Amino acid sequence: MTEPTVVLDGKATAKDIRRELTERVSALAARQVATGLGTVLIGEDPASRAYVAGKHRDCAEIGVSSFKITLPAGASTADALAALDDLNSEPACTGYIVQLPVPAHVDRTALLERIDPDKDADGLHPVNLGRLVLGAPGPLPCTPRGIVELLRRYSVPLDGAEVVVVGCGITVGRPLGLLLTRESENATVTLCNRGTRDLRKHLREADIVVGAAGSAALIDGSDIKPGAAVLDVGITRTENGIIGDIAPNAWGIAGHLTPMPGGVGPMTRAMLLVNIVEAAERAFPAR
Numbered sequence: 561m562t563e564p565t566v567v568l569d570g571k572a573t574a575k576d577i578r579r580e581l582t583e584r585v586s587a588l589a590a591r592q593v594a595t596g597l598g599t600v601l602i603g604e605d606p607a608s609r610a611y612v613a614g615k616h617r618d619c620a621e622i623g624v625s626s627f628k629i630t631l632p633a634g635a636s637t638a639d640a641l642a643a644l645d646d647l648n649s650e651p652a653c654t655g656y657i658v659q660l661p662v663p664a665h666v667d668r669t670a671l672l673e674r675i676d677p678d679k680d681a682d683g684l685h686p687v688n689l690g691r692l693v694l695g696a697p698g699p700l701p702c703t704p705r706g707i708v709e710l711l712r713r714y715s716v717p718l719d720g721a722e723v724v725v726v727g728c729g730i731t732v733g734r735p736l737g738l739l740l741t742r743e744s745e746n747a748t749v750t751l752c753n754r755g756t757r758d759l760r761k762h763l764r765e766a767d768i769v770v771g772a773a774g775s776a777a778l779i780d781g782s783d784i785k786p787g788a789a790v791l792d793v794g795i796t797r798t799e800n801g802i803i804g805d806i807a808p809n810a811w812g813i814a815g816h817l818t819p820m821p822g823g824v825g826p827m828t829r830a831m832l833l834v835n836i837v838e839a840a841e842r843a844f845p846a847r
């Protein structure tokens with residue numbers, strides 16, 4: 561008989577993490593070390609607005625102050641760079657993010673390169689991506705970090721695992737490949753994309769599957785090896801609600817599975833807070 565699928569409960573885990581962080585923020589405050597998160601949102605995309613609002617709510621909950629910059633959809637790259645310069649020189653802002661995606665006419669790379677690496681709360685500045693490769697201390701991209709943390713807290717082993725990541729974007733797939741191989745030199749990580757010739761063959765051999773393509777129900781239960789751990793990152797909005805990259809028939813086949821919603825998304829938010837708190841602790845270590 562097959563075992564029931566274990567829910568990788570990102571919502572509950574993120575709540576635990578926020579509780580842990582509240583104590584660390586208080587300990588920092590007791591040493592006069594302040595923490596403050598800035599966000600830069602360009603445009604009116606409703607999902608991005610909601611994510612930014614969630615980040616500010618999280619900050620308020622754990623005692624981190626926050627700064628919100630919203631620019632109109634027509635803002636130029638120069639306008640956005642000026643906003644980043646303001647945050648770079650604002651002492652009360654100890655870390656910040658540029659909410660992605662930015663409008664097509666804005667130069668995303670120029671923005672990420674302008675962030676002060678010591679204030680880069682998303683780990684997407686080239687210096688911090690380099691630290692990720694080197695295994696040096698620094699902020700880590702939030703979704704990859706959230707996935708690794710969820711696997712760790714649910715004791716899903718990486719050592720010896722075949723991991724298949726579907727999707728190669730800059731916030732998830734690419735840095736996740738680097739982080740997984742940094743966490744375990746014994747994990748075999750395969751990044752699949754639109755050009756992958758036989759995606760199903762890769763999926764059926766995987767002990768851990770991450771769906772990060774943003775293609776509704778791309779990965780069917782029949783593609784998954786029974787007992788595999790499956791993490792759903794992709795979000796497609798439909799009239800009937802949101803659909804992940806993993807088809808619902810994966811329940812009962814996967815050994816572990818993230819719900820959608822309530823899986824990887826809340827962990828992404830929690831890891832942003834971890835990056836902010838860790839940066840303050842690194843800058844002002846307790847004696």
Ligand SMILES: Nc1nc2c(c(=O)[nH]1)N[C@@H](CN(C=O)c1ccc(C(=O)N[C@@H](CCC(=O)O)C(=O)O)cc1)CN2
Nearest residue numbers: 611657658659660661682702703821822823825826828
């Ligand atoms: N600068 C960044 N931009 C973006 C990132 C990022 O890490 N840094 N990731 C995503 C958006 N994102 C956070 O910014 C994010 C996505 C989803 C969720 C979330 O909690 N989702 C819910 C589903 C509800 C819904 O989306 O309507 C869930 O999974 O339960 C949080 C944060 C792209 N941009």
